[in-house]
Amino acid sequence: MNSSKLVTTCQxxxxxxxxxxxxxxxxxxxxxxxxxxxxPKQEESYPAELLFCNNCKLVQLSLVVNQKILFPIEYPYTSSTTKILRQNFHNLFLKIQENFKFKSSDLVIDIGSNDGNLLSNFKDNFKVLGVTPESIGKIAIKKGIPTILNYFNLKTANLIIKKYKRAKIITATNVFAHMDNLDEIMKGIKKCLDKNGVFITESHYLIPLLKETQYDTVYHEHLRYYSVTSLKKLFFKHGLQIFDVEKIPTHGGSIRVYCSYKNKFKVKKSVKSFLKNEKKYLNYNFFRKFENNVVLSKLQLLKILSNIKKSNLRIAGISAPSRAATLINYVGIEKKIVECIFEISGSYKIGSYLPGTLIPVVEETKKDLNKYDYLLIFSWHIYKELKHVLRKKGYRGKFIIPLPYPKIVT
Ligand SMILES: [Zn+2]
Known part of the structure; x- marks a missing residue:
């Protein structure tokens, strides 16, 4: 197995x-x-360190962990399970219909197409093609979405242009910060993109990460933490140009960035306004404030948990998104503190331990929920929605919101 790579030059x-x-x-x-x-036996762990590039302003991990370790074939994630993501992809489809004059014979390629969640919105109006390495791509094929079950790279790009035509739309949502060999990916995208086409990325946005202490979105799958400032540099390097940016609500604050070959579309005001705003945050004063907030949030959460345990009350977790593993391991939560984590029936994670711990992920039932006085909400960015759902299910206890600043909600 290939080993991991230290980042010594900016990606x-x-x-x-x-x-x-x-x-x-x-x-x-x-x-x-x-x-x-x-x-318990020997398990690997890797440094979670963020580096800032003083030249292009990219924030990135200091280590690129071998992708085969991070994305095993049985990768336990299907995007269709998240309602907010489903809505987001439908909105993207509507937006494309509204703003661009593409034809039904035009091709839409989705890189990292997963179970076909995004492309299922497009398949009745366009020709579609997914690219995804996981066996989960087979679900997309069953839904009638042609899918290449491989990583997107130059080889895949060559295969696509041989077998299909160039795409009017290429999307890469929640994968564009994950893929190693960024330059090769960009070359592949350019190869597959029609001269009048649009490349659309969606990524978790660095600014809310810094402003709202979202350190829990730092994990090894996320190699890069994009701002419009750093993406502009990346696209420019590859002869592309950002012409529009918008905020979207996924993952607690993401950006959708539209780019094309130079001078194909009018550059909207949004681009300038994002770049201007980012200057306030992309500096060492702000980074130190962020670092301090991360530590304080950890101490405050431990204080809350400690007070609850002193009163002999019980705590469980709600849902086990990837970010839960970062939070739990960084804060040092173990199963004497949080006894189990509930996931909704059907989740791949049920019956396993949360990574780095002996906290079991268990199926959520009303009866079991009410054994716990407190529920720690890991998807805290949608806690209002979750609270509503859990109350409807009959949960009577209190909630612990771990971030941006830990608190108890009744
Ligand atoms: Zn750089």
Missing amino acids: ICKSKNLNSILFLGYLPPVNKFIKVNTK
Whole structure:
């Protein structure tokens, strides 16, 4: 198995002028789920450190962990399970219909197409093609979405242009920050993109990460933490141009960025306004404030948990998104504190331990929920929605919201 790679030059601009801005310790791969009752044995963990490039302003991890470790074939994630993501993809489809004059014979390629969640919105109006390495791509094929079950790289790009035509739309949502060999990916995208086409990326946005102490979105799958400032540099390097940016609500604050070959579309005001706003945050004063907030949020959460345990009350977790593993491991939560984590029936994660711990992920039932006085909400960015759902299910206890600043909600 190939080993992991230390980042010594910036992943976008190749500068060596990189400084550390956050270190969360050593974390396990957040999607490595070990079955309950497996005897603990030697497990790998990797440094979770953020570096800032003083040249192009990209924030990136200091280590690129081998993708085969991070994305095993049995990768336990289907995007269709998340309502907010489903809505987001439908909105993207509507927006494309509204703003661009593409024809039904035009091709839409989705990189990292997963179970076909995004393309299922497009398949009745366009020709579609998914590219995804996981066996989960077979679900998309069953839904009638042609899918290449492989990683997107130059080889795949060559295969696509041989077999299909160039795409009017290429999308890469929640994968564009994950893929190693960024330059090769960009070359592949350019190869597959029609001269009048649009490349659309969606990524978790660095600014809310910094402003709202969302350190829990730092894990090894996320190699890069984009701002419009750094993406502009990346696209420029590859002869492309950003012409529109918008905020979208996924993952607690993401950006959707539209780019094309130069001078194909009018550059909207949004681009300038994002770039201007980002200047306030992409500096060391703000990074130090962020780092401080991360530590304080950890201490405050421990204080809340400690007070509850002193009163002999019981705590469980709600849902086990990837970010839960970062939070739990960084804060140092173990099963004496949070006894189990509930996931909704059907989740791949049920019956396994949360990575790095012996906290079991169990199926959520009303009866079991009410055994706990407190529920710690890991998808805290949608806690209002979750609280509503859990109350409807009959949960009577209190909620712990771990971020941006830990608090109890009744
Ligand atoms: Zn750079």
